[in-house]
Amino acid sequence: MSIEFTLKHLETFRAVVIAGSITKASHRIKLSQPSISQQIAKLEEVLTTQLLERNRTGVISLTPAGDYWFKAANDLLDRLAVNVDEYEHRFKNASVVVRLGATPALRGRFTAAAARIAQREPGFVKFELVYALSSAELMEMLRMHKLNFAIVRQPVLEDDRFAFAVEHLFEDQICWCVPAEISRQQLRQAFTPDANKADLHPALSSYVEIDPGVITHKASSDWFRNNLPFAAPTFSAPTFVSSVDFVVEGLATCHIPLSLLPNLTEGQRRKLQIVRVDNMSHQIMLAMPKHLLTLGPYARIFAALVEFCHTQYAPEMTTENSLTLAELLSGTEPADLSSRTERVSEIAGT
Structure with a gap:
C-alpha cells in the first residue's frame, strides 16, 4: 500500500480518539468539525477500512482497525x-x-x-x-x-x-472558604438542623457555584446541599480564583483547594476563614x-x-485563620495553631 496520508491525518485522528468526539477535538486542536471529518474520511479511504464508529450523540468508539491505527499513530507521533x-x-x-x-x-x-x-x-x-x-x-x-x-x-x-x-x-484538600467577619459561633450555628437563616450572616445563605468543567463541581454542590441546605448558588464563577473574590467581599462562601492559598495576597487571606473538609482531597x-x-x-x-x-509551596498551603470542620463543630481551637504558623513562616522564609 502506498502511503497517501500525512502526519496531520494521524494527529487529527489521535486527537479525536483522545477527546472522545469530533466536537471536543475541534475545540482542543482549533480545527473546524468539517475539516476534522474530512481528514478522518480521507484516512479511512486510504486505509480502505472504517476506523471510528459514532453514536447519536457524537461520541466515538474505535473499530478493531481503528484501535490498531490509534496505537500505531501514538507510537509514530511519540517517537517523532x-x-x-x-x-x-x-x-x-x-x-x-x-x-x-x-x-x-x-x-x-x-x-x-x-x-x-x-x-x-x-x-x-x-x-x-x-x-x-x-x-x-x-x-x-x-x-x-x-x-x-x-x-x-x-x-x-x-x-x-x-x-x-x-x-x-x-495533597490538595478542598476547604470551605468563608468571610473572616463571620463569628465561629455563627458558623457552628449554620450546621444545626434547626438553623434559622434569618439569624445568620447573609453570606451563609449564598455560595459560589464553580464551573461544571471543574472536577469538584458535583462534590461541592452535594456538600452544600447536605450540610447547608438553606444556602443557594447565588453566584457562579469559572475558577476558584474568581470564587474567592465573592468571599473577600463578604457576599458568599465557596470551596477552594488549599493549593490556592499561597497565590492569594496577604490582604485577601486576612479577609478569609478556611475550614478544611474531610474526604475531599486529591494527590x-x-x-x-x-x-x-x-x-x-x-x-x-x-x-x-x-x-x-x-x-x-506545600508548607505555605495553610493560613493562621484556619481550622478543621471537626474543630469548628466541637468549638475547639487548634491547640498548635500559633506554633504551626511559626513553623510555616520559618520554612517559607517570611
Whole structure:
C-alpha cells in the first residue's frame, strides 16, 4: 500500500480518539468539525477500512482497525516528538522551551517560581503557561505533546503512567472558604438542623457555584446541599480564583483547594476563614514525558519543581485563620495553631 496520508491525518485522528468526539477535538486542536471529518474520511479511504464508529450523540468508539491505527499513530507521533525534542535541544542553539500546564488555582506564587526555575537554565528561550479547568484536559495536551510539564491529579495518569516521569507534589484538600467577619459561633450555628437563616450572616445563605468543567463541581454542590441546605448558588464563577473574590467581599462562601492559598495576597487571606473538609482531597502530581529525563535541562527543571513544592509551596498551603470542620463543630481551637504558623513562616522564609 502506498502511503497517501500525512502526519496531520494521524494527529487529527489521535486527537479525536483522545477527546472522545469530533466536537471536543475541534475545540482542543482549533480545527473546524468539517475539516476534522474530512481528514478522518480521507484516512479511512486510504486505509480502505472504517476506523471510528459514532453514536447519536457524537461520541466515538474505535473499530478493531481503528484501535490498531490509534496505537500505531501514538507510537509514530511519540517517537517523532522525542526526535524533535532532542533535535531542538542539541542543534537549535541548545534551546530550552518550557510549556507548563496547570489549573488556574496555581497562578501567581507557583507559576512565578516555576518560571524562575526554568529561566536559570543555560539555553533558556521561553516559558509558556497553559491553563485548563481540569486535569483531564491537561493530560490530553500532555499526550499530544502540546505541553512538556503538567500539574495534574493522580487518577488521570493511571492509563499511561509508564510514558511519563511522575512525582508527587502535595495533597490538595478542598476547604470551605468563608468571610473572616463571620463569628465561629455563627458558623457552628449554620450546621444545626434547626438553623434559622434569618439569624445568620447573609453570606451563609449564598455560595459560589464553580464551573461544571471543574472536577469538584458535583462534590461541592452535594456538600452544600447536605450540610447547608438553606444556602443557594447565588453566584457562579469559572475558577476558584474568581470564587474567592465573592468571599473577600463578604457576599458568599465557596470551596477552594488549599493549593490556592499561597497565590492569594496577604490582604485577601486576612479577609478569609478556611475550614478544611474531610474526604475531599486529591494527590497532585508533576508529569513530564519520560524521554525528557535524558535531556539535562528538563531533568533539572523537573527535579527543582518537585523540591520547590516539597520544601516551600506545600508548607505555605495553610493560613493562621484556619481550622478543621471537626474543630469548628466541637468549638475547639487548634491547640498548635500559633506554633504551626511559626513553623510555616520559618520554612517559607517570611
